[in-house]
Amino acid sequence: MTDKKHYEVIIIGGSYAGLSAAMALGRALRTVLIIDSGKPCNLQTPHSHNFITQDGETPNAIAKKAKNQVLKYDTVKFYDGLAVSGKKTSKGYLIKTEKDDEFTAKKLIFVTGLKDIMPNINGFTDCWGISILHCPYCHGYEVKNEKTGILANGNFAFHFAQLITNWTKDLTIFTNGKSTLTQEQIDRISNHNIPIIEKEITEIKHDNGYVEQIVFKDNSAFNLKAIYSRPAFEQHCKIPQTLGCELTEQGLIQVDMFQKTTADGIFACGDNASPLRAVSYAVATGNIAASIANNEMTIEEF
Numbered sequence: 001m002t003d004k005k006h007y008e009v010i011i012i013g014g015s016y017a018g019l020s021a022a023m024a025l026g027r028a029l030r031t032v033l034i035i036d037s038g039k040p041c042n043l044q045t046p047h048s049h050n051f052i053t054q055d056g057e058t059p060n061a062i063a064k065k066a067k068n069q070v071l072k073y074d075t076v077k078f079y080d081g082l083a084v085s086g087k088k089t090s091k092g093y094l095i096k097t098e099k100d101d102e103f104t105a106k107k108l109i110f111v112t113g114l115k116d117i118m119p120n121i122n123g124f125t126d127c128w129g130i131s132i133l134h135c136p137y138c139h140g141y142e143v144k145n146e147k148t149g150i151l152a153n154g155n156f157a158f159h160f161a162q163l164i165t166n167w168t169k170d171l172t173i174f175t176n177g178k179s180t181l182t183q184e185q186i187d188r189i190s191n192h193n194i195p196i197i198e199k200e201i202t203e204i205k206h207d208n209g210y211v212e213q214i215v216f217k218d219n220s221a222f223n224l225k226a227i228y229s230r231p232a233f234e235q236h237c238k239i240p241q242t243l244g245c246e247l248t249e250q251g252l253i254q255v256d257m258f259q260k261t262t263a264d265g266i267f268a269c270g271d272n273a274s275p276l277r278a279v280s281y282a283v284a285t286g287n288i289a290a291s292i293a294n295n296e297m298t299i300e301e302f
Helices: 016-027 059-070 136-143 154-164 183-191 279-301
Strands: 006-012 032-036 076-080 083-089 092-097 102-110 114-116 148-151 171-174 201-207 210-216 221-223 226-229 233-235 266-268
Touching: 006 016, 006 092, 006 279, 016 032, 016 059, 016 076, 016 279, 032 102, 102 279, 136 154, 148 154, 154 171, 154 183, 210 226, 266 279
Parallel strands: 006 032, 006 102, 032 076, 102 266, 148 171, 148 226
Antiparallel strands: 083 092, 092 102, 114 233, 201 210, 210 221
16 A cells, blocks of 8 residues: 555556556656455466476466565555546646555556456356466466367367367367368368367366366266367456557557557556467566656656
């Protein structure tokens, strides 16, 4: 908690991208406030992978270590709470929290992530991030050569089929209803001996989040160990849109190569602005956003 009201930069979201941005800004002697509600999208993921020096560590442990390091910079403060609104001011922006606290800053960095919209399948949410996976680079090694499913349709299903055959050949596509794959895609999938099952799914049976069976509407079942899926999503935080940040056709915050949004003085990084949902990418984009925000302020002040 903090009683100061004005900062040079407010970072909304205190996970990997946010903490990375805060460290870079703290080292640049900028006054920074991190506002975080403590609900990262990988909350129930047991281990983080493909992030050098932290491979196999728990997401919570990585974030905790990062937060401890970041808060050693005395110009960086942390606010435990949820940002609920924002507005433009003559000198920057004002952010209001659910506790009715208000803070102002010259620049904003949104690292608010995405909200995954779980399909209406019993057990899916319980397994999400544990054995229902979004990324083979993050988790594929741990289920290599296992009996694996792809719960997707159309182009997503085809892309996953191409990608995941490098981790396992024991692969089945579940479209959860009529397939929307093209005939060409079906032919190419068939050439790799990957079955396509179009039956509707009612349940995913599991043991503490680890998949055991897919159960279909006709009461038949299919045994497997892991599933790749890419559920629909929406922006976890709507404040960027109210401040003029445009979204892409995919629903991501539109940014340039420097993580700048379409609204002056506002940056976005991490999952909310990229389909590459990985810890390493979030950290990198947070660092970029911070350096560009700092550079803008130095130019404005000099």
